Amino acid sequence: MRKLLFSAIFAVGAGLAGGAQAYQVSYNYTNTNVPGGDQSGKTSPFLTAANVAVPGSGIFIETFGARNGGGNAQGCGLDTPAGLVSLSGGSYAFRSGTVAGVAAAPAGDSTCYAYGPSQGGSLPDVVNVNYSGLLSQLGAGASLNYLGLYYGSIDTYNDLLFYNAQGGLIATVTGASLIDQFKGTSGNQQADSSNIYVNLFFEPGEQFTSFSFRTTGIAFEMDNVSVGFNVAPPSQVPEPGSLALLGLGIAAIGLTRRRKRSV
Template structure:
């Protein structure tokens, strides 16, 4: 059950760098916490895109799913999918980005605005559309798969420079993190790794279900090694509910600016102090 703490001292954090365990591999996806304030009223979003959840050009290699029709990527031949909208609570909502969505049950995935007690709580500061999971049976894991395979196979026809790309960056806004929620990352059917609510809350000293604290309403960033070839995200939940928004993916064929050496040094020092491995 979600809880709301009005007087909790907000945890302050910037980017925490940790390693995401991968199956019997020496490589590891790098996870960091922290994004930017979204100027479209959706709380937090990735620093990889504009603060209003738009992209400059498809050739930049970034794509965003906000669950809002207003921020659909116009250059892609997509029809907004409203089949997951909640009646009476989803004005302006739709799945409209380059992804295929499947769920373990037709009622598991929902898209809406606003919060309803014992149903779903909008991520902190998010006044727009967001997605959430509802388990078929409370206490039993249900899942939603967000698959980029078909998109990756076809993007070269729209943007030739991105042909043959794989996903090497994934970001998402995780709202009121609970211990019964987790996000899993797959290369086809191979589990690359997972982040559980328990692990995130422990890392940031957060409180499960807190609807306002930065330590439990978190923008999560994952950078994947080329060998991991991430192409599918699975959201798993056994309770009410798993809320998320502003999913951003980046493709490895995009032009990447040369990194700032000082920034790399600072990131390395931070990693030394706060590194840990997530359980696979």
């Protein structure tokens, strides 16, 4: 079952002159806590409840369930085959369940997830997730235009940073901005407004090869990280300002009709 929480288009400055739009963002998701689902809470709307990509979708999913072997004592680790993705800088770990003062599982997620810093790790923590290996396999000129992740108990001190092949910063998505959009509470471990599936669709000139998750507090938690190429964003919906103008227009039409009837 799919549920639409909220969908909007944001203009992102990202250091670009004039506040040029770098990406579109939506909050659609597939509910995995259903019969036949993998019980990880929320995942990409392009995936099934079992966290499997729809054929031909161009989506690659990381559930941190070590489905390709390995993993820690809980069976948690990277699913992605070696060489396709690399993590560097900072500290991170994988686990299931919540441990006070260490990490909190995203709401409704009973499976493995990633978090940083790892227990005892230093702050601030910045970990880069690089998809150069995957892009090499896809072929020359390939780049990623979609990233989705189940963002658990978002805090104001959590951020996402996106980089192109040259290492240039494309965009920064702050936890504070997402909390503000949803009127959420920083660090709330249960509320829908603070445990969100975020889908980001980048413009052709702003496609990414890596992203970093950055946190200055304990902790940054995420699951069901999806990336893709040539992924079409959902249909654009009116922004709040446009909806207000539309409402004024409808009201004006109604007023005009009333005036005509009174003549």
